[in-house]
Amino acid sequence: MLNKLALRNARRSMRDYLVYLITMTAVAAMMFAFNSLIFSEDIQNMCSEAMALGAMLGISTFFIVLIVAWLINYMAKFMLEKRSREFATYLLIGLKRKQLSRLYMKENLLIGTAALALGMTAGTLLQQILLTVFYSVFSQEYQLHVQINGWCLVMTMGCYYACYLFALRRNKKVFKKMTIAELLRLEKKNEEIKTGHEKVRQYLFFLSAAYILFVYFMMVRGCPFWAALLLMAGFVLAVYGLFAGISAFVVCRIQKKSRGIYEKNRLFLYRQFSSKVRTMRFTMGTLTVLLICALLGGSFALMFARYQGQAVDYSMPFDVLIHSPLPGDDFREEISVLQSYDQIQEQKIYEIYENQSQTMNRYYGTHVSTVLEDHVDERGKFLPGREYYTWDTYMKLSDYNDLRAMLGEEQIRLGEREYALHTKTRIVRELEAGLSRQKVEAAGETLTLSGIYTEPFSQNGINGADYLIIVPDQLCRDMTPYYSVYAADIKGEGTEALREALDEAHRHKHGLQTYEEYEEEWTEGNEEVQWQEDLLGASGTDEIVVMVSDLFVRDIDAADMKFVVTSVTFPLEYISLIFVCVALTILAVQQLSDSGKYKFRYDVLRKLGMKKREIDRVIFCQLALYYLVPAAAAAAISAVIAVYAGNQFVRYTGADGSGIYYFGISVLVSAGVYVLYFLATYIGFKRNAAE
Numbered sequence: 001m002l003n004k005l006a007l008r009n010a011r012r013s014m015r016d017y018l019v020y021l022i023t024m025t026a027v028a029a030m031m032f033a034f035n036s037l038i039f040s041e042d043i044q045n046m047c048s049e050a051m052a053l054g055a056m057l058g059i060s061t062f063f064i065v066l067i068v069a070w071l072i073n074y075m076a077k078f079m080l081e082k083r084s085r086e087f088a089t090y091l092l093i094g095l096k097r098k099q100l101s102r103l104y105m106k107e108n109l110l111i112g113t114a115a116l117a118l119g120m121t122a123g124t125l126l127q128q129i130l131l132t133v134f135y136s137v138f139s140q141e142y143q144l145h146v147q148i149n150g151w152c153l154v155m156t157m158g159c160y161y162a163c164y165l166f167a168l169r170r171n172k173k174v175f176k177k178m179t180i181a182e183l184l185r186l187e188k189k190n191e192e193i194k195t196g197h198e199k200v201r202q203y204l205f206f207l208s209a210a211y212i213l214f215v216y217f218m219m220v221r222g223c224p225f226w227a228a229l230l231l232m233a234g235f236v237l238a239v240y241g242l243f244a245g246i247s248a249f250v251v252c253r254i255q256k257k258s259r260g261i262y263e264k265n266r267l268f269l270y271r272q273f274s275s276k277v278r279t280m281r282f283t284m285g286t287l288t289v290l291l292i293c294a295l296l297g298g299s300f301a302l303m304f305a306r307y308q309g310q311a312v313d314y315s316m317p318f319d320v321l322i323h324s325p326l327p328g329d330d331f332r333e334e335i336s337v338l339q340s341y342d343q344i345q346e347q348k349i350y351e352i353y354e355n356q357s358q359t360m361n362r363y364y365g366t367h368v369s370t371v372l373e374d375h376v377d378e379r380g381k382f383l384p385g386r387e388y389y390t391w392d393t394y395m396k397l398s399d400y401n402d403l404r405a406m407l408g409e410e411q412i413r414l415g416e417r418e419y420a421l422h423t424k425t426r427i428v429r430e431l432e433a434g435l436s437r438q439k440v441e442a443a444g445e446t447l448t449l450s451g452i453y454t455e456p457f458s459q460n461g462i463n464g465a466d467y468l469i470i471v472p473d474q475l476c477r478d479m480t481p482y483y484s485v486y487a488a489d490i491k492g493e494g495t496e497a498l499r500e501a502l503d504e505a506h507r508h509k510h511g512l513q514t515y516e517e518y519e520e521e522w523t524e525g526n527e528e529v530q531w532q533e534d535l536l537g538a539s540g541t542d543e544i545v546v547m548v549s550d551l552f553v554r555d556i557d558a559a560d561m562k563f564v565v566t567s568v569t570f571p572l573e574y575i576s577l578i579f580v581c582v583a584l585t586i587l588a589v590q591q592l593s594d595s596g597k598y599k600f601r602y603d604v605l606r607k608l609g610m611k612k613r614e615i616d617r618v619i620f621c622q623l624a625l626y627y628l629v630p631a632a633a634a635a636a637i638s639a640v641i642a643v644y645a646g647n648q649f650v651r652y653t654g655a656d657g658s659g660i661y662y663f664g665i666s667v668l669v670s671a672g673v674y675v676l677y678f679l680a681t682y683i684g685f686k687r688n689a690a691e
Contacts, residue, residue, distance in 0.1 A: 002099060002102070002103055005103065006103050006106035006107050006110060007110060009103075009107045010107045010110035010114070013079060013111055014111055016593075017075070017079070017589055017593075018684075019588040019589055019592065019677070019680060019681070020075055020111075020585055020589055021111065021114070021115055023071075023582070023584075023585040024072075024111070024112060024115035024116075025118040025122060026122075026581055027064075027068055027115075027119065027578060027581065028115055028116045028118070028119020028120060028122075028123065028156070028160055029119040029120070029123035029126050030123070030126065030574060030577060030578060031061070031064075031119070031123070031156045031159055031160060032119065032120055032123030032124075032126075032127065032152065032153075032156045033123045033126035033129075033130050034061075034130070034570070034574050035057070035061075035156050035159075036123075036127045036130075036131075036152050037053060037131075037134065037570065038053065038054040038057055038058070038152070038155070039149040039151050039152045039155075040131070040147055040149070043134070053563065053566065053567040053570070055567075056567045056568060056570075056571045057567075057570070057571050057574070060571035060572075060574050060575050061159055063575060064159075064574070064575060064578050065159055065162055065163055066166075067290070067579060068163040068578065068582065069162075069163040069164075069167045070167070070286075070582075071167075071582045071585065071586065072112075072163055072167035072168070073166075073167035073168070074283075074586060075585075075586075076108055076167060078589065078590075080104070080174070082593055087100060087178075088180045091180050092180060097178070098175075100175050101175040105168055108164065108168060109164060112160070112164050116157070116160055120156070123156075124146050124148075127146070130570075131147075134566065202245055203245065204241050204244050204245035205242055205244075206245070207241065207245075208238040208239070208241030208242045208244075209238075209242065211234060211238040211241075212235065212637060215232075215234070215238075216640050216641075216644075218231055219644065236289060239285050239288050239289055239292070239637065240281070240282065240285035240286075242285070242288075243281040243285045243288070244281050244285075280590065283586065283590075284629070284630055287583040287586060287587065287630045288630045288633050288634050288637075290579045290580075290582060290583040291580065291583050291630060291631060291634035291635075291638075291670070292634045292637055293575070293576075293579050294575070294576040294577075294579040294580045294583070294634075294670060295576075295635065295638040295642065295663070295666050295667065295670060296638050296641060296642055296645075297572040297573070297575050297576040298572070298573065298665075298666030298669055298670060299638075299642040299645070299646060299662045299663045299665075300568075300572055300642075300662075301570075301572035301573045301576065302662045302665050302666060303645075303646060303649045303655065304545065304565050304568050304572075305566075306655060306657060306662075307545055307649075307653055307655040308545070308561065308562050308565040308566070308569075310654075310655060310656065311545045311546070311547070311565075311653070312558040312561055312562065314456045314457075314458070314459075314654070315456075315458060315552070315557075315561070316458060316552045316554040316557055316558055317407055317455075317456040317458055318406065318407075318458070318488065318489065318552075318554065319488060319489045319490045319494060319553070319554050319555070320338065320486070320487070320489075320494070320502070320552065320554070321462055321486070321487050321488075321551070321552045321554075322334055322485065322487075322502070322506060322550065322551050322552075323461065323462045323483065323484075323534075323535060323550040323551070324483060324484040324485070324486070324510075324535070324550075325483050325510070325535050326483070326484060326510075327351060327480075327481030327483060327484060328351070328481060328484065329349075329484035329486075330349065331349055331484070331486040333505040333506070333508075333509050334486060334502055334505055334509075335347070336505070337498070337501045337502050337505050338488065338498075338502070340501075341495075341498050341501075342491070343490040343491050343492065343494075343498070344488055344490060344491075345488075345489045345490055345491050346406060346488065346489040347486070347487065347488040347489075348399070348403060348406065348486070348487045348488070349484065349485075350396070350399040350484070350485055350487075351481040351482070351483070351484050351485070352393050352395060352468070352481075352482045352483050352484075352485065353393070353394040353396075353476050353479040353480065353481055353482055354389075354390075354392060354393060354480055354482040355391070355392070355394065355441070355442060355443070355478070355479045355480065356391060356480075357391065357392045357440065357441050357442075358382045358390075358391060358392060359392060359438070359439075359440050359441065360392045360438065360440060360469060361375070361382055361384070361388045361389070361392055362375070362382050363434070363435075363438055364388060364467060365382065365383075365388055367431055367434060368427060368430070368431065368466065368541055369430060370541045370542075370543060371387060371541050372387070372541070372543075373385040373386065373387050375387070375388065384538065385538075386538060386539060387466075387538060387539065387540060387541050388465050388538050388540075389464075389465055389482070389537050389538045390537070392440065392469060393464040393465070393467070393468055393469065393482060394468070394470075394471055394476065394479060395422075395464075395468050395469070396470075396471070396473045396476050397412070397414055397470055397471065397472050397473055398473050400412070400420075400422070400468075400470045403487060404455075406487065406489060407455065407456075409455055412450075412451065412453070412470070414470070414471070414472050415450065416472060417445055417446070417447055417448065418447055418448060418449070418450035418472075419442070419447040419448070419449060419450060420449075420450050420451050420452070420469075420470035421435060421438075421449060421451075421452045421469060421470070422452075422453045422454070422457055422459070422463070422464070422468045423435070423452065423453075423454060423459070423466060423467040423468075424454060424459060424466060424467075424654050425454045426650070426651065426652075426653070426654030427466060427467070427654075428454055429654075430651075435449070435452060436449055436452070437449075440469055442471050442475045443474075443475040443476075443477070443478040443479065444478075445475065447471065459540060460539050460540045460542060460546060460547070461534075461536035461537070461538050461539040461540060461548060461550070462536070462550070463485065465538035465539060465540040465541075466541055483537070493555045494553040494554060494555035494556050495556070496556055498556075499553040499556040499557070500514075502553065503551055506550075510535060512532055512535075533548075533549075534548065534549055534550040534551075535550045536548065536549075536550050542652070542653060542654070543652040543653065544649060544652050544653050545561075545565060546653075547561050576666075576670075577673075580670055580673050580674070581673070583630070584673065584677035585677075587626065587627055587630070587677070588677050588680060588681040591623060591626060591681050592681060592684050592685060616686060619682070619685055619686055620682060623678065623681055623682055623685060624678070627674070627677075635667060639663055642662065642663035642666070643658075643659035643660050643663055644659060645659065646658060646660070646662045646663060649662075
């Protein structure tokens with residue numbers, strides 16, 4: 001009997017709260033699709049960094065479980081309040097509280113199971129879309145085929161039902177304490193609007209806004225880590241404070257009979273809005289925090305996604321690139337490995353020179369904004385550190401033109417007393433005027449700048465650190481070779497086996513262990529053994545997304561780099577979509593459930609002579625205001641953070657675009673989802689209000 005009743009009630013709830021059912025279906029679909037990336041054998045075989053994606057998706061799943069559990073708990077509590085009279089009736093006819101608790105638990109689980117079944121079906125389609133996008137990142141073609149892994153199903157169902165377990169764990173206690181009288185009063189609980197101290201409370205809105213501005217100031221100025229944590233905790237509280245004060249602000253505006261308050265339908269709309277925000281200020285604050293996280297997550301995901309291809313090109317322009325600290329190195333061992341794989345198509349061995357000068361090093365070390373080390377001591381002496389070599393780095397014009405030819409770039413010419421500068425795009429954006437005035441000394445000659453070039457050239461320690469000075473060949477005769485470099489274009493694609501063979505030959509030649517040898521010795525108990533990452537003398541000033549190595553095989557290292565970046569972008573988009581859907585579901589359900597109450601109010605407006613078209617316009621404005629306030633607050637609050645972080649990202653990496661560009665795209669994507677939920681709410685609200 002109770003099972004039939006639970007099934008009937010679940011069907012009715014699915015019809016009444018269709019938006020909630022659709023959202024839980026979308027959550028289940030995304031859980032299945034993203035979890036399938038963790039267990040996909042194709043992805044695991046594609047790259048050695050597959051565990052990074054699994055770890056990041058696992059972390060994001062933890063936060064998603066918490067948020068979805070909050071949504072389920074909110075909806076369970078919300079439906080309980082709306083159906084409190086029904087539950088009171090069940091108690092009156094003799095149903096025990098324990099039975100009622102189980103009945104309600106079954107109803108929620110039936111709704112969840114229905115959404116899970118629909119979501120798993122939709123998830124297979126979403127899985128194919130995600131895998132297609134994933135493979136396209138690596139410039140590979142994906143053959144559509146459904147991948148259903150047992151562990152993926154277990155993880156998806158486990159996470160999904162864990163949300164219900166966390167959300168409904170207090171269900172039994174609520175029904176155990178609830179009396180018939182309390183159930184009868186529960187529906188009216190949120191209709192009680194306590195007024196008072198409005199003039200005082202409205203200042204909370206201004207104080208919260210002022211604190212948020214203060215956080216922005218400290219973000220730009222900089223502060224210790226512990227202070228940043230305290231500021232962010234206060235930042236979240238300030239968001240809640242905005243909604244605690246905004247309803248009082250609107251009420252005071254009405255009481256003052258501010259100009260325009262009685263024009264058109266404004267009084268009706270302001271009253272509806274202020275009462276709703278007053279009863280839902282905590283919920284509105286939570287939704288705004290979710291939307292802020294979604295917008296920031298989307299912006300950061302776009303930053304990394306847009307830059308990953310550019311980062312690969314700038315770090316690895318050649319198929320194979322090897323650095324040797326030995327001047328005059330002939331790279332015999334490494335070339336032998338390449339020949340054994342019969343893959344050499346074109347190759348070049350060249351040297352980087354120095355002449356005991358530090359002019360360019362000093363300029364870069366004191367003017368580049370992304371420098372993290374002090375490069376000049378109290379006496380004015382240059383300090384190289386890890387970012388720059390001890391001496392300025394030079395290259396022969398002929399070697400430079402040969403390398404440009406390998407990259408498909410045009411040759412350059414220099415006069416006898418001219419030099420060219422090859423550096424990074426982000427540095428030219430920042431220092432172009434100053435660089436054009438720099439003069440350098442070479443073989444006793446003072447050289448002036450002929451031109452600046454910024455094509456991808458691997459300047460994180462191999463072809464210089466941030467820059468390379470190109471001079472006529474004859475001037476290098478009196479310079480000292482600094483280190484050697486080998487560049488090659490190969491036939492076909494590089495393989496993991498080739499990468500490992502080159503690494504072993506290269507490291508053994510210089511008396512270093514491979515990572516496998518180091519790990520083996522460490523596990524055997526030799527704690528004195530130390531790992532040396534590379535042989536580079538400097539690595540430049542790139543930050544955030546950068547690959548530093550003395551040996552690159554483009555096809556392999558590029559895939560690893562893209563995989564690491566993708567391990568950040570996919571989880572961020574995953575979290576963003578879930579957070580947006582959760583926030584909009586609560587907004588939609590709140591309005592749709594209240595549409596029956598508003599029917600009387602709109603009947604009064606209709607009897608007062610308002611036409612149906614005008615009533616529809618009032619409904620549209622009411623819903624738009626309700627939807628727009630948390631969205632506008634989230635956009636305004638997150639815009640400063642996203643734009644600042646985006647500009648810093650461009651500054652440190654040299655990525656294309658700007659902070660406003662990344663944030664704008666994130667807003668557009670979220671707005672698309674927003675419009676869908678708003679239209680669904682508007683159509684449903686009009687229908688319910690008209691019935």
